Structures are given as structure tokens and as C-alpha cells.
Amino acid sequence: MVVLSNNDGCIVARxxxxxxxxxxxxxxxxxxxxxxxxxxxxxLSSNYVLYxxxxxxxxxxxxxxxxxxxxxxxxxxxxxxxxxxxxxxxxFGRQIRSAVARMTGIPxxxxxxxxxxxxxxxxxxxxREPERKGVLLLDDPELIRSYLDRIPLEKVWGIGxxxxxxxxxxxxxxxxxxxxxxxxxxxxxxxxxxxRTAWELRGISCIPLEAIPPKRKGIGTSRSFGRDxxxxxxxxxxxAAYTSRAAEKLRCQGLAAGHIHVFIATDAFxxxxxxxNAAGIGLDPPSAATPFLCSQAxxxxxxxxxxxxxxxxxxxxxxxxxxxxxVQSDLFVPVYHQSRQQRLMETVDRYNRTTNTGKLFWxxxxxxxxxxxxxxxxxxxxxxxxxxxxxxRA
DNA sequence: TCTGGGGTCCTAGGACCC
DNA sequence: TCTGGGGTCCTAGGACCC
Numbered sequence: 001m002v003v004l005s006n007n008d009g010c011i012v013a014r015x016x017x018x019x020x021x022x023x024x025x026x027x028x029x030x031x032x033x034x035x036x037x038x039x040x041x042x043x044l045s046s047n048y049v050l051y052x053x054x055x056x057x058x059x060x061x062x063x064x065x066x067x068x069x070x071x072x073x074x075x076x077x078x079x080x081x082x083x084x085x086x087x088x089x090x091x092f093g094r095q096i097r098s099a100v101a102r103m104t105g106i107p108x109x110x111x112x113x114x115x116x117x118x119x120x121x122x123x124x125x126x127x128r129e130p131e132r133k134g135v136l137l138l139d140d141p142e143l144i145r146s147y148l149d150r151i152p153l154e155k156v157w158g159i160g161x162x163x164x165x166x167x168x169x170x171x172x173x174x175x176x177x178x179x180x181x182x183x184x185x186x187x188x189x190x191x192x193x194x195x196r197t198a199w200e201l202r203g204i205s206c207i208p209l210e211a212i213p214p215k216r217k218g219i220g221t222s223r224s225f226g227r228d229x230x231x232x233x234x235x236x237x238x239x240a241a242y243t244s245r246a247a248e249k250l251r252c253q254g255l256a257a258g259h260i261h262v263f264i265a266t267d268a269f270x271x272x273x274x275x276x277n278a279a280g281i282g283l284d285p286p287s288a289a290t291p292f293l294c295s296q297a298x299x300x301x302x303x304x305x306x307x308x309x310x311x312x313x314x315x316x317x318x319x320x321x322x323x324x325x326x327v328q329s330d331l332f333v334p335v336y337h338q339s340r341q342q343r344l345m346e347t348v349d350r351y352n353r354t355t356n357t358g359k360l361f362w363x364x365x366x367x368x369x370x371x372x373x374x375x376x377x378x379x380x381x382x383x384x385x386x387x388x389x390x391x392x393r394a
Numbered sequence: 395t396c397t398g399g400g401g402t403c404c405t406a407g408g409a410c411c412c
Numbered sequence: 413t414c415t416g417g418g419g420t421c422c423t424a425g426g427a428c429c430c
Contacts (some may be wrong), residue, residue, distance in 0.1 A: 012398075030395075222398090
């Protein structure tokens with residue numbers, strides 16, 4: 001089985017069987033259709049509603065078991081192990097693994113070590129070495145060395161392809177050599193980011209656990225189109241729909257935006273000349289009202305739209321975020337907080353949260369949405385919609 | 395024919411201030 | 413011949429993460 005990115009573009013997840021058949025990560029599906037048909041590989045669109053719900057379930061189990069939790073991404077969390085005796089850490093890992101499996105059916109792997117970076121190394125091997133049964137504690141210096149000796153540079157958290165290349169050009173071919181490298185040299189050539197990585201690999205914590213998520217700096221929504229978009233009218237609909245989505249995320253976190261940015265682009269893979277442009281404007285006072293944000297977004301779109309082109313992608317970014325209730329009052333302009341606009345938005349959001357059928361949306365988003373992304377192989381939202389519950393057959 | 399989306403952080407360089 | 417020192421803010425670009 002393989003799972004595709006948005007717009008059914010690239011392969012972004014593969015089952016063990018698909019990996020064994022030589023299907024590589026992040027390859028466009030159209031380059032793999034032969035293999036897919038030959039081996040009857042199941043192809044699925046991604047289903048973010050389902051993933052989001054399962055993620056929340058897993059994270060809430062972890063939050064009950066661990067003293068502290070930092071939810072790092074949809075499928076990863078760092079847990080603080082304060083107060084758990086050293087000789088019980090492996091047991092704690094096994095307990096996490098079995099609780100999550102029992103309550104969600106999802107297999108997880110657990111890496112335990114003195115720093116986040118080393119815990120990620122431990123996890124890397126917990127996942128891959130069957131004899132570890134999904135749990136690996138890295139506390140012994142010799143054990144740590146033996147694993148650092150075996151993990152490829154680019155698999156270390158914070159070292160990507162470019163940095164690994166740079167290290168190799170400079171005769172650092174292995175993580176142990178990086179650990180032994182000179183601090184000044186690392187800082188000079190690769191900034192403090194890599195210096196932190198090196199220290200973390202030596203067991204000195206430089207990246208603290210963040211139990212309270214830091215304030216968001218920007219909220220964006222962008223999509224590739226499911227088919228050619230040439231008309232300003234279609235682009236306006238798409239930009240309005242993306243703005244509406246981003247504004248929902250904004251209000252969900254109680255924020256207002258002080259800046260809005262719109263961008264559009266043609267297909268970079270096509271032979272035709274590539275056009276991409278962006279425009280932004282400050283919003284004073286900051287707002288979280290969809291109609292206002294949409295009107296601003298469409299004004300910006302008109303500034304960058306060039307007729308006669310085939311557009312492939314558009315997006316909007318909301319920035320300079322502040323708490324909606326922290327916005328400075330204005331003598332001449334009504335602010336969003338406690339306005340009729342806000343009451344309207346809250347009513348719309350509440351309706352859309354509590355109803356299962358249909359959705360209240362702005363007419364500017366359009367009805368047909370011909371530009372909407374492809375999702376030809378979508379599974380059901382099994383856990384969040386009454387009408388899409390899994391069916392058990394006798 | 396068909397190639398994802400949403401983020402963060404750091405640095406260098408420019409423009410400006412006194 | 414010789415042209416200061418100490419700051420801030422902003423942006424673009426690059427690298428990384430999932």
C-alpha cells in the first residue's frame with residue numbers, strides 16, 4: 001500500500017511491502033504506475049481528518065502516562081521522564097507502547113536517552129531492530145558510541161542532505177567524527193544549529209522540552225490545483241477558500257492577523273516560462289474576520305494576476321499574529337474583538353463544528369470548485385463522522 | 395497527462411539611528 | 413596615505429523539520 005500527497009501527487013508513505021518492491025519516497029505516482037499495477041499495490045489519497053483524530057487519541061494517552069509532554073508533530077512527541085528511576089525507564093517505554101497499541105491499535109516505537117537528539121537516534125534503531133521490540137534505552141556510553149557509529153549522518157535530527165554533504169567534503173563521514181569535531185570549526189561553518197546538534201549527541205541537552213507550545217508566527221493555506229486554472233474568477237474563488245480555511249485556523253487559536261500575504265504560481269515542471277508572484281499588506285487593526293480577510297486577499301490577488309497564464313498553485317499567509325483580545329482599540333476604526341463581526345464568525349464556526357452535514361461558507365469561495373485538488377482514492381473519515389463509521393460485517 | 399503542504403530558525407547584508 | 417563605533421530593524425535566502 002502507498003499513500004499519496006495532496007492532489008494525489010507524490011508517494012509520501014509506504015507499507016513495508018511497497019518498500020520491499022523498491023518504491024521510493026517522494027516520487028510522483030505517475031512514475032510508478034507500472035509497478036503499482038504489476039504488484040496490485042493499493043493506492044490511497046491522504047486523509048488528514050482521520051490522521052488528526054488518531055493523533056489526538058495517541059497524544060492524550062501519552063499525556064496521561066508521562067510527567068511532561070511536547071507534541072512535536074502529528075506522529076511524534078517528546079516525553080519528559082523526570083522522577084522515573086533509571087532502572088525502570090525501559091519498562092516505562094514498554095508500558096507506553098502497549099497502552100497505545102491497546103487503545104488505538106497503532107504501533108509506536110520509543111527511544112529513551114539524555115537529550116532529544118539522542119532519543120531520536122534511539123528511536124531510529126528501536127523501529128528498525130526487531131529484537132528491540134520497539135523500545136531502546138541509550139544510557140550506556142559504549143552502547144551510545146556503537147549506535148552513533150552506525151547511524152548515517154543525514155538520519156540525525158538537524159542534519160539534512162546539504163549538511164551531510166558538507167561534512168563529507170570536510171572528511172567527516174560518520175557521526176562519531178562529528179561528535180569529536182572542533183566546536184569553533186562547526187560554529188564557523190554551520191552556525192549554532194549544528195553546534196547544538198553536536199553537543200546533544202555528546203549527551204549535553206541544548207534543545208529543551210517545550211511543554212507549552214510557543215506562539216505561532218504564521219498561518220498559511222496553499223494548494224496545487226486539480227486542473228488548469230486560467231481565469232481570474234477561478235483564482236479568486238481559490239484564494240477566498242484558502243483565506244477562509246486559514247481564518248478558521250486563526251480563530252480556533254484565538255488570534256488575529258496583522259498582515260496578509262497572497263501568492264500565485266504557474267507550473268514549474270512545465271516548459272513554459274515560469275511566473276510566480278506575491279503581494280502582502282498590513283492590516284491595522286489586526287482582524288480574524290473572514291469577509292474582511294477575503295476582500296484584502298482578493299485585492300492583493302488582482303495586483304499580481306497576469307492574464308494568459310496557466311496557474312498551478314495559489315496560497316495565502318496570515319502573519320503578525322496577536323491574541324484577538326489583545327488588539328489595541330482604535331478611536332476611528334472598529335476592532336474585531338467584541339464586534340458584530342466576531343459574533344458572526346463565532347456563530348459560523350460553532351455551526352460548522354457541531355453539524356455533520358454540509359458547511360456554512362462564503363459565496364466568494366464558489367460552488368463547483370473546479371480547481372479543487374484531486375483526491376481520487378480517499379478513505380472515509382472513520383472516527384469523526386457518523387455517516388462514515390466503519391461497518392462490521394457478519 | 396500526472397511532481398505536496400506547513401512550519402521554524404539562522405545569517406548576511408543593507409538601511410537606518412545616534 | 414590616512415575615513416569610528418555601537419546599535420536596531422528588515423529582508424532574502426538557505427537549511428532544516430514533519
